[in-house]
Amino acid sequence: xxxxxxxxxxxxxxxxxxxxxxxxxxxxxxxxxxxxxxxxxxxxxxxxxxxxxxxxxxxxxxxxxxxxxxxxxxxxxxxxxxxxxxxxxxxxxxxxxxxxxxxxxxxxxxxxxxxxxxxxxxxxxxxxxxxxxxxxxxxxxxxxxxxxxxxxxxxxxxxxxxxxxxxxxxxxxxxxxxxxxxxxxxxxxxxxxxxxxxxxxxxxxxxxxxxxxxxxxxxxxxxxxxxxxxxxxxxxxxxxxxxxxxxxxxxxxxxxxxxxxxxxxxxxxxxxxxxxxxxxxxxxxxxxxxxxxxxxxxxxxxxxxxxxxxxxxxxxxxxxxxxxxxxxxxxxxxxxxxxxxxxxxxxxxxxxxxxxxxxxxxxxxxxxxxxxxxxxxxxxxxxxxxxxxxxxxxxxxxxxxxxxxxxxxxxxxxxxxxxx
Numbered sequence: 001x002x003x004x005x006x007x008x009x010x011x012x013x014x015x016x017x018x019x020x021x022x023x024x025x026x027x028x029x030x031x032x033x034x035x036x037x038x039x040x041x042x043x044x045x046x047x048x049x050x051x052x053x054x055x056x057x058x059x060x061x062x063x064x065x066x067x068x069x070x071x072x073x074x075x076x077x078x079x080x081x082x083x084x085x086x087x088x089x090x091x092x093x094x095x096x097x098x099x100x101x102x103x104x105x106x107x108x109x110x111x112x113x114x115x116x117x118x119x120x121x122x123x124x125x126x127x128x129x130x131x132x133x134x135x136x137x138x139x140x141x142x143x144x145x146x147x148x149x150x151x152x153x154x155x156x157x158x159x160x161x162x163x164x165x166x167x168x169x170x171x172x173x174x175x176x177x178x179x180x181x182x183x184x185x186x187x188x189x190x191x192x193x194x195x196x197x198x199x200x201x202x203x204x205x206x207x208x209x210x211x212x213x214x215x216x217x218x219x220x221x222x223x224x225x226x227x228x229x230x231x232x233x234x235x236x237x238x239x240x241x242x243x244x245x246x247x248x249x250x251x252x253x254x255x256x257x258x259x260x261x262x263x264x265x266x267x268x269x270x271x272x273x274x275x276x277x278x279x280x281x282x283x284x285x286x287x288x289x290x291x292x293x294x295x296x297x298x299x300x301x302x303x304x305x306x307x308x309x310x311x312x313x314x315x316x317x318x319x320x321x322x323x324x325x326x327x328x329x330x331x332x333x334x335x336x337x338x339x340x341x342x343x344x345x346x347x348x349x350x351x352x353x354x355x356x357x358x359x360x361x362x363x364x365x366x367x368x369x370x371x372x373x374x375x376x377x378x379x380x381x382x383x384x385x386x387x388x389x390x391x392x393x394x395x396x397x398x399x400x401x402x403x404x405x406x407x408x409x410x411x412x413x414x415x416x417x418x419x420x
Contacts, residue, residue, distance in 0.1 A: 046066060134258060159171075182342075187205050
């Protein structure tokens with residue numbers, strides 16, 4: 001990759017290792033040269049060696065001398081580099097098959113549940129094409145099946161355009177290192193063959209869906225203190241993966257999210273990191289959890305209006321401009337592997353002094369009633385019903401008579417209407 005490029009409109013040489021690009025008189029120059037190629041002239045940036053009339057390696061290979069600017073991660077640093085066009089990723093047959101199977105599965109699931117479905121949905125102005133647009137009573141959800149590499153800026157740009165058209169973007173990937181993670185509402189599934197995606201077998205969501213947990217930090221707490229690691233006596237809240245909830249929550253199947261996201265049962269959340277203003281997390285959560293989270297933290301989950309705050313900062317090394325062509329070279333010019341982006345620990349952790357009303361959220365799934373045969377007989381005698389009609393309260397697990405004409409109207413412990 002080159003550290004410099006020629007601007008064909010301004011007739012200037014640009015040094016990407018300087019914060020002002022070695023052209024302090026041109027305001028907004030970085031924003032101009034880093035915008036998507038489709039939004040600026042393709043011949044805006046030129047290989048320096050080709051500009052000087054020298055033999056360019058890209059020309060020998062029959063490629064274009066025009067260039068674009070992107071980030072490169074190397075030796076723990078992120079820098080700007082210039083690369084030759086076209087440097088696009090053509091989906092492999094395997095990626096194409098998975099992409100097609102995922103779109104078909106989402107559309108099939110939505111149709112089966114009576115939701116509005118449109119594949120390859122094109123906006124009225126023709127500028128946006130959504131893989132699968134699912135319309136329900138709660139939202140219009142634009143599903144994007146992403147099995148090939150994509151840039152963070154592309155994800156943000158397409159998601160922002162979707163929101164402008166009242167579409168909630170939802171990106172699904174099988175890659176834990178994908179740049180789309182935490183750049184827009186997303187979810188991740190297992191990387192399986194396309195035949196498995198197309199099958200009716202359950203496809204579980206592994207990341208991107210979380211549950212709100214609220215607890216008091218005491219010596220008997222089952223969680224360590226996220227603030228001190230010890231015991232602080234304060235209240236904490238945070239978003240946790242289902243397996244890390246106490247008690248453990250059930251993982252969400254992909255087909256279920258197709259329905260619940262359109263019906264409004266699951267909502268997208270953008271949670272800022274209170275300890276690092278540059279970081280934010282996107283996730284999907286149950287509507288009741290989102291409501292409680294907003295009450296506790298005051299956050300509104302409003303998408304960012306400007307560019308990313310969570311990207312790694314660019315390092316400017318101020319090197320001498322290199323006008324040679326590095327097309328086709330390997331080794332130190334290749335970008336370091338992208339680290340895994342998703343976090344397995346809690347996100348959006350908050351600490352507060354006083355317990356909110358109804359602080360301890362109950363599990364979202366029915367609790368199994370564990371009674372010995374003798375205990376079941378005792379409870380049945382007290383409720384005057386057969387032992388097999390004893391069941392748990394859906395929230396507090398108190399034994400109640402849940403079946404038959406003599407079922408009580410409310411749980412004696414939490415007053416929850418039986419069977420709801």
